[in-house]
Amino acid sequence: MRLEHLSLSEWDEALPAEGIGVFHTAEALSVLDDHTGGDLVLLGGFNGDRPVALLPLFVRSLPAGTVVTSPPPGKNVPRLGPVLMPASPKARKREQLNREFAEEVVDEMALDRPLTLFRMTCRPEFDDPRPYGWTDMDVGVDFTYRLDLSDATPDDLLAAASKSLRREVGDGAELDVTVEREGVEAARRVYEATRERYEAQGVSMPTEWPYVRDLVRALDERARVYVVRSDDGEFLTGITVLYSPSEAYFWQGGGLTVHDGVAVNSLLHWRILEDVHADPPTETVRRYDLYGANTPRLCEYKSKFGGELVPYYSVDTGGLPMALAERAYELGVR
Numbered sequence: 001m002r003l004e005h006l007s008l009s010e011w012d013e014a015l016p017a018e019g020i021g022v023f024h025t026a027e028a029l030s031v032l033d034d035h036t037g038g039d040l041v042l043l044g045g046f047n048g049d050r051p052v053a054l055l056p057l058f059v060r061s062l063p064a065g066t067v068v069t070s071p072p073p074g075k076n077v078p079r080l081g082p083v084l085m086p087a088s089p090k091a092r093k094r095e096q097l098n099r100e101f102a103e104e105v106v107d108e109m110a111l112d113r114p115l116t117l118f119r120m121t122c123r124p125e126f127d128d129p130r131p132y133g134w135t136d137m138d139v140g141v142d143f144t145y146r147l148d149l150s151d152a153t154p155d156d157l158l159a160a161a162s163k164s165l166r167r168e169v170g171d172g173a174e175l176d177v178t179v180e181r182e183g184v185e186a187a188r189r190v191y192e193a194t195r196e197r198y199e200a201q202g203v204s205m206p207t208e209w210p211y212v213r214d215l216v217r218a219l220d221e222r223a224r225v226y227v228v229r230s231d232d233g234e235f236l237t238g239i240t241v242l243y244s245p246s247e248a249y250f251w252q253g254g255g256l257t258v259h260d261g262v263a264v265n266s267l268l269h270w271r272i273l274e275d276v277h278a279d280p281p282t283e284t285v286r287r288y289d290l291y292g293a294n295t296p297r298l299c300e301y302k303s304k305f306g307g308e309l310v311p312y313y314s315v316d317t318g319g320l321p322m323a324l325a326e327r328a329y330e331l332g333v334r
Contacts, residue, residue: 001052001097003104006042014044014051016085018284021123022244023077027218029056035211036072043108045101047087053101054083057109065115073119074206076252078144078291079312081122095128102131111135111317119316129313138318145290145299145307146247147273154274162304165266172267175260176231179271182238186225187216190238190253197255212252216240221281226272228257228264236264241272247287248276269305 006014012026022028033040038060045053058072071077082101086094105111111118112135122129124144133139147157158166191212195205216223219242227238237257242249250269257264276285290302293309 001100001104002046003101003108004044004046006044006054008042011042011044011054011056014054016083018245019085019125020083020244021079021247022219022222022242022249023071023080024054024056024083025219025222025244027222028215031211031215031218032058032072032075032077034214035208036075038067038072041109043105045097045104050087052085052087052097054085055101055105056080059109065117066110068109068111068116068118070120075211076207078249079121079123081120081126084126098128099131102135106132106135111137117317119314121314122312124310124312126313129315132315137315140314140316141311142314143293144310144312145293145302145305146310147288147290147305147307148286149248149273149276149288150286154270154277157273157306158270160306162306165304168263168266169270171262172264175262175264175267177236177259177264177267178229178231179268180227180229181275182225182227184213184216184225186227186235186238187212187223187240189227189235190225190240193235193237193255194253212240215242219243224275224281226268226275228259228268230259237268239268239272243281243285245282245284247289248272248280248285249289250291266304 008026008030011029015024015026023032029040029042036058038058041057041059043055043057044051055070057068057070060067071080084094084097084101086097109118110116118137120132129139149157158169188209191209198205216225222243224241224243225238226241228236230236236259237253237255239253240251242251254265254268273288276288290305290307293299293302
């Protein structure tokens with residue numbers, strides 16, 4: 001395998017049409033690069049002229065050493081990590097590719113050295129973090145909920161949901177409210193509502209509006225803002241959804257909102273599912289990712305959708321130094 005450093009245009013050319021996350025796209029990576037301190041490093045593994053593996057990394061030099069992350073902290077990017085494109089469907093060939101690419105990355109970025117701190121959170125499709133664990137890195141597992149949209153209509157999905165969620169959708173549909181797709185200004189209103197919810201809990205919002213604005217603009221049709229308004233046009237709640245070629249991501253917004261005694265959040269999610277079914281930004285969208293299943297309070301609600309609980313892996317150098325470095329990284333780019 002030959003490892004190369006790629007430009008964004010070369011990365012875009014090497015990226016497969018499917019099997020990637022929205023933040024693997026050149027447009028999203030460019031925005032992250034603009035709003036993240038340090039350097040964007042795009043690594044590609046090649047067999048001859050054929051790309052077989054890709055990994056975007058964000059590298060920042062700090063007094064404690066070099067911090068290498070994928071994704072960068074503080075940008076509301078749930079998962080990034082490697083994209084593998086083996087020529088053969090055989091498991092043995094995929095394992096060999098994964099191992100060789102991991103070895104090349106560790107060597108190229110000096111990830112096994114004491115002054116290099118590394119953290120990577122991968123998409124569920126990357127299901128074999130063992131080569132990184134074999135270099136004495138810590139391997140962890142988290143979860144998300146995914147709804148399979150490939151062979152199901154919104155009515156099918158609603159029938160599979162919990163009784164209480166079906167009732168909330170039905171009650172919401174009887175309200176005098178509208179659920180529509182809107183633009184960048186609505187994305188700002190969703191952002192502000194999210195920030196207010198964070199502050200009410202005594203937590204600072206990790207992302208800033210210019211970053212959210214630039215991301216929504218760069219992704220264009222692959223970022224859709226869904227807004228619930230009352231009969232007099234008042235903003236009630238909203239969700240910004242990001243789209244990869246195969247997946248819709250519940251990315252920002254969606255805080256619990258009660259109108260006329262009815263929680264309208266479930267209606268909002270169901271309007272999103274109806275929109276994905278009727279008018280997807282790409283014909284290959286097959287899943288709705290509910291953005292994590294790791295907080296008990298939130299899982300109680302998300303589990304009502306009847307989605308599949310899916311694991312995904314993280315890899316890091318572990319311990320207090322990594323935690324301190326990530327915190328310093330975030331403070332350095334605000």
